[in-house]
Amino acid sequence: MKSKIIDAENLDSPPLLVINREGVRKYWGKSESDVCEIVKDLQEWIKEQNFPEMPTNHMIEFFLTNCKYKIDATKDVLNTYYTIRKQVPEIYEDSNPRLAEMGNSWNMGCYCPLPQLTDDLCRISIVKLTSNTSNFVASSYFANIMNIYELRIYEDLCLSEIIICDYSALSWGHVFKMDIFTVRKMAHIMNSLKNRVKQLHIVDSPSCINIIISLAKKLLNKKIADRIVVHKSYDSLYEHVPKDLLPSDYGGKGRPLEETIDMWKEKVKQYQERFDTLEAWSK
Numbered sequence: 001m002k003s004k005i006i007d008a009e010n011l012d013s014p015p016l017l018v019i020n021r022e023g024v025r026k027y028w029g030k031s032e033s034d035v036c037e038i039v040k041d042l043q044e045w046i047k048e049q050n051f052p053e054m055p056t057n058h059m060i061e062f063f064l065t066n067c068k069y070k071i072d073a074t075k076d077v078l079n080t081y082y083t084i085r086k087q088v089p090e091i092y093e094d095s096n097p098r099l100a101e102m103g104n105s106w107n108m109g110c111y112c113p114l115p116q117l118t119d120d121l122c123r124i125s126i127v128k129l130t131s132n133t134s135n136f137v138a139s140s141y142f143a144n145i146m147n148i149y150e151l152r153i154y155e156d157l158c159l160s161e162i163i164i165c166d167y168s169a170l171s172w173g174h175v176f177k178m179d180i181f182t183v184r185k186m187a188h189i190m191n192s193l194k195n196r197v198k199q200l201h202i203v204d205s206p207s208c209i210n211i212i213i214s215l216a217k218k219l220l221n222k223k224i225a226d227r228i229v230v231h232k233s234y235d236s237l238y239e240h241v242p243k244d245l246l247p248s249d250y251g252g253k254g255r256p257l258e259e260t261i262d263m264w265k266e267k268v269k270q271y272q273e274r275f276d277t278l279e280a281w282s283k
Contacts, residue, residue, distance in 0.1 A: 016267055017123070018115050019157045021061075027121065027159055028069050035061060038069070045075065051082045052281055062153050066194045073194065080192045081153075085282040088185050095143035096279045097268050105144040108136050109169075110261050113152060114254060116245045122198055123158040124245055126257060128166040133173030142186045148264055149195075150278070151271060160198035162241060164250075167212070168204035175208050180215070187219035197224045199240055203231045 025035055039060050046054060055078070063081070067073035085092040094101060109129035117123060127145075129136075202209060209230070217225040231237045234251055246252025247260065254260070268275075 015155065016115060016263055017113060017152070017156045018117060019155075020117060020121055021157055023121055024065060024157050024159055028065070030069065035064075038064065038071070042071070042074065042078075046078065049079070051078075055081075056154070058155070058157070059153055062157060063194075065157060065159070066196055077192070077194050082281075084189060084192060085278065088189055089282065090139055090182055090185050091143050091146060091189060092278075092282050094140070095147060096275050097147060098272060098275070101137065101140050102144060102147075104135060105137070105140040106261070106265060107132060108141045108144075110257075110264075111145040111148050112257060112261050112264060113148065113156070114245060114247070114260065116254070117158055118162065118242055118245065121159040122162045123152075123156065123160075124162045124164065124241060126164045126166060126247070126250075128257075129169045129174055131169040131171070133171060133177065136174060136177050138178045138182045142182065145186075146189065147268060147275065149193075150275075151264075151267055154271075154274075160196040162199045163197060163201070164237070164241065164246075165200070165202045166204055166250075167202060167206065167209055170206055170208060170212070172208055175211055183215060184219055187216075191221050197227060200224060200228045201231060201237055201240060202228065203234060203237055205230060 022032075025031065030038075036057075039057050042060055042064075043054065060074075060078070063077045064074050067077055096102060107130060109127070111125060111127050113123055113125040129141075202213070213228060213230070216228065229240065238251070243251055244253045247254045247257040249256050
């Protein structure tokens with residue numbers, strides 16, 4: 001099947017993610033011409049691989065940045081990106097947004113990257129669960145996270161991640177449904193794609209959070225696991241994360257979280273043809 005790939009620059013809607021491409025490049029000591037040359041060299045290498053498409057320049061730069069401009073590491077991640085769907089069918093097999101179970105996944109919780117970058121060019125994202133555990137399916141919940149991350153590969157660029165886990169609704173009902181096999185597969189995906197996590201904050205956590213943290217520290221890259229911080233109050237969170245960049249319902253000046261989630265829902269719909277292509281690769 002001939003794939004069709006979206007170039008974010010050709011989309012009519014305004015960007016959901018504000019980026020500073022020049023600032024990110026400057027951090028790594030790269031000019032626009034430097035990046036173009038590196039991307040061109042990687043494209044020549046890609047032509048010799050059995051990939052189903054030529055990724056856009058933005059996709060290549062996204063992976064380059066995550067890999068700190070290490071060429072061999074970037075090649076490994078590119079290869080992973082085009083092969084992992086078949087390697088981890090537990091997450092990807094039924095991940096097409098047009099499927100009913102994926103529509104229901106929005107009611108299980110969210111992974112919501114926020115629009116603005118921090119001064120040091122980090123992307124803040126909020127991970128949240130809802131209190132409805134009766135229809136909670138871990139694989140669908142994780143698949144929705146990966147679908148949104150997929151869009152970031154096309155449109156985002158940052159130096160690293162700040163993840164805020166709002167576990168105010170976490171219950172034993174969630175814990176019992178998060179089987180170790182599925183969680184392990186999800187951790188494998190994130191580790192393999194070299195997602196650079198600078199900080200991982202847990203807020204509003206119930207007593208069962210200790211099991212989640214223990215599991216995370218066993219499965220995540222050690223550097224990421226060591227960066228987990230549990231907060232007893234939002235005041236301590238604000239010591240690490242710029243308060244103004246957070247949604248208004250988290251004490252910040254941004255739009256309410258639900259509004260941003262709705263925007264991500266629309267963004268996913270915009271990429272439906274792309275997700276159809278990705279589904280075909282999984283078979």
